[in-house]
Amino acid sequence: MTEGISLLANRYQIGRLIGHGGMANVYLGTDSRLGRQVAIKLMKSQLATDPSFRSRFRQEAQAAARMAHPTIVRVFDAGEETTRDALGNTVLVPYIVMEYVEGRMLKDIIAEGPVRPKEAVRITEGILTALEYSHRAGVVHRDIKPGNVMLTQTGQVKVMDFGIARAVSDSAATVAQTTAILGTAQYFSPEQARGETVDARSDLYSTGVVLFEMLTGRPPFRGDSPVAVAYQHVSEPPVPPGALNPAVSPALDAVTLHALAKNRLDRFQSAHEFRADVVDAGAGQLPARKIQAPAPVSTTTTMFGVSPLAASGSEAALKELDSTDANRPARTQTRPPVAWLWMGIVLIAIIVVAVVIWVVRLSPITLPNNDSISVPNLSSETYAQGSAKLDKLKLTPDRVDESSTSVASGKIIKTTPDPGTTVTVGETIEVYVSTGPQTVSLPDVSGQSVNGAWSQLTALGLKKGSETQQDSPTDSAGTVISTSPAANSKVAPGSTVDVIVASGTVAVPDVTQQTLTQATATLTGLGLVVTPQADYACTGQLVTQQSLPPGEQPQQSPITLTYCAGS
16 A cells, blocks of 8 residues: 555545556546546655655656646646654655556657567657757756656657756756756766766757667667666767667767767757757758767877877877987977067066055955845745735745644744745745644535445545434435535544434334324424325314324334214
């Protein structure tokens, strides 16, 4: 079972495990409110207690929620659920509710062998369409790989798991600065492998790796360890896909190798540019723009004007490295007069001394650090008050609603980062606002069988209370008439609910000595079937006999009333 959780947010029923990753497990779920299937991502319990991982998980939800495009898996909801770990400690497990996509992962398709070039082009076009949209929104995926691409049953490409995506404005953080390896080594860009700043062009390199793998059935670089593969991304040129699969055209070879350029300045500069060229190559046309092969690696270093790798063992190299006077080339320039050299040196020394004296005599100037701000303490303030303070400090508030039993509804519980933390201008501050104690909306279970009603109530975390039998002229025996508290009431989780159950009988009164009209109205109101029987031996229109005696009788029982009809 999913960390002891079966229902999220009183809304999402958790089903079977359908996938897993380094940070989270993915389950098939049901949105009981909208009646649709969803995919639910739950952070693994061993990571849920780590604030840095929880923060990264929240960033995933925020980044992915901004993505609304047919080629991107939608995010519907996100939050945190309270549960207990294996030691009985209370923990908060973050979750994300996503669109459930029926189809196949691209990695499973590639595992069956190379993809036909036209199909590979179509899939690549879908990936690049998704990246073009996300890059315009300022989000870099950072983990493009076949395991994050799905094809629906109709062939639609869906890119998922923007879990490592970071806004371009926050891309100063490099892979080397993180505490965990993000991405997969086989699909790393060279700058990721070197721990440098990652931008949108890193996604284009990873897409080039995926295109290569679709065309050939294997990634361009393979090794015994992730480090070995990363080293090849940095230092070794890939072979053309056509060398491994003759069905690949030279145009597709050129586009793929251009996407895999080591220097990001040498590869495609935008997803739109890459998409246009791969579509042209798939149609058998050479790309409109001139694609240059990347410069060879490690042959540009020179020693004494000669490339050791390019001229190794040659006569030119040997002569350049030979220090004998006989092999030295004749000088073609004359030396300047020695006096001029000494005069230049003295003049430079005078200038340097004058600059040093001027700098020493300057009054020290302290430059204010306007980029660093301390996060204020906003606890117990309203969100309006807290956000106004953050706006004044040029910080961006991001409201997060959270239930609390100790902080009044509408008041701020905490902030992330914590008060006193030094941040930069424009940084986003998560402001947690209390929604009051967590409540459950009591459903209307009237008309249901008593067993079905208890199943629905206990699934919401409510406790089973008493069952009270009550007569009803209309409700069938064993069905619920009402609950206490009443339907649609807001109650605390774990509250006890009592139910009123139809007995299937009615209390028949004594209607003798009433007029036939009065008696008939009373008994039909109880759901009984009344048959009048006239007695002409007496007068007065009063009922003298009833076929059912007073007391409990089954619903809708027939009853005969004998009344005086004589004149």
